[in-house]
Amino acid sequence: MPGHRPLTVTLLGSRELGSKLAKAGTKSDLTLYHAVQGGLAVTYVEPSLFPERLPPLLAALSLGEQVILAVEKIDRDLAEAVVTADLAGKEEGLLALGSTVGEAEIRPLLKGTALNGYPLVPLDPREIRSRVEQFESHLPEGELAIPVDHVFPVKGVGTVVLGVVRGRAVKAHERFRLYPSERSVEVRSIQVHDEDVPEAVRGERVGLALKGVEAEEVSRGEILAPEGSLRVEDLLPIERYQPCRFFKGRAGEGDRVHVGLGLSVLPGKVQEVDGDRYTVALDKPTAHLPGERAFLVQLSGAGAGPRVAGRGYVP
Secondary structure (H helix, E strand, O other): OOOOEEEEEEEEOOOOHHHHHOEEEEEOOOEEEEEEEOOEEEEEEEOOOOOOOOHHHHHHHHHOOEEEEEEOOOOHHHHHHHHHHHHOOOOOEEEEEOOOOOHHHHHHHHOOOOOOOOOEEEOOHHHHHHHHOOOOOOOOOOOOEEEEEEEEEEOOOEEEEEEEOEOOOEEOOOEEEEEOOOEEEEEEEEEEOOEEEOEEOOOOEEEEEEEOOOHHHOOOOOEEEOOOOOOEEEEEEEEEEEEOOOOOOOOOOOOEEEEEEOOEEEEEEEEEEEOOEEEEEEEEEEEOOOOOEEEEEOOOOOOOOOOEEEEEEOO
16 A cells, blocks of 8 residues: 555465455465555465465565465475475565474474574464564665566456566556567556555555556566566576475486576476586576576476475576
């Protein structure tokens, strides 16, 4: 909501907590919940189709700056969520324990991960909301970029995309490129939490009505940004690659993989491995934010341990 400090938080481990914290909004393989609390405008993101599908988990972790890990039982699905959140570097969050799980049971699973320092709270919505009010946004300043997480047509309005503003503010009637395509689009109007506004600032979740593109021409993971601000490439360098020590499959030179990059999950083939530098030939070109984390995943690996083979960074 305009005038409130924006924050986006990822919910893991429970498909019921979000509805107890906030009002449900957009529903797909992600469910988004919105709340105004303590001067904050919070969006909670739940990967609704995880663990059945891995891409919603990757997208939810890309959207949220902090993580609330709700633990009602310890199982393989929880372990995969922890491993993936660790590789995503989610060092700020909360560990919300249900009544049937003790701290002594969960802490060994978190030892050595980015989640190990999460403060422990009961799985109680009131307590969690109070702790969330202490979170701070750490989105960097810089050039404007809005990764698209949902798109749909609206009668009388046209194409509407949803996303979180990164970098500088976005203003109505600005023109942008919709990467990785070459389409030029105009922002007809902007909404923040269902209110029309002339501009939206860094961290705010926006709905943008676009002129110059049909809804069926836009996909999750495409990025609205100024012309010339992003590179488009189909040969993706991944540096400082760190393998997941629990991954049981193969993701080496010559192997087919998927790359989780921002809100996209893209098929490709590992073309070259040189120490901790991987080069992946993607099936189609993509664009990404500089320095973004890239995950190598095997989507067919359900039931054989984590599906994330490892992660690195794209320059």
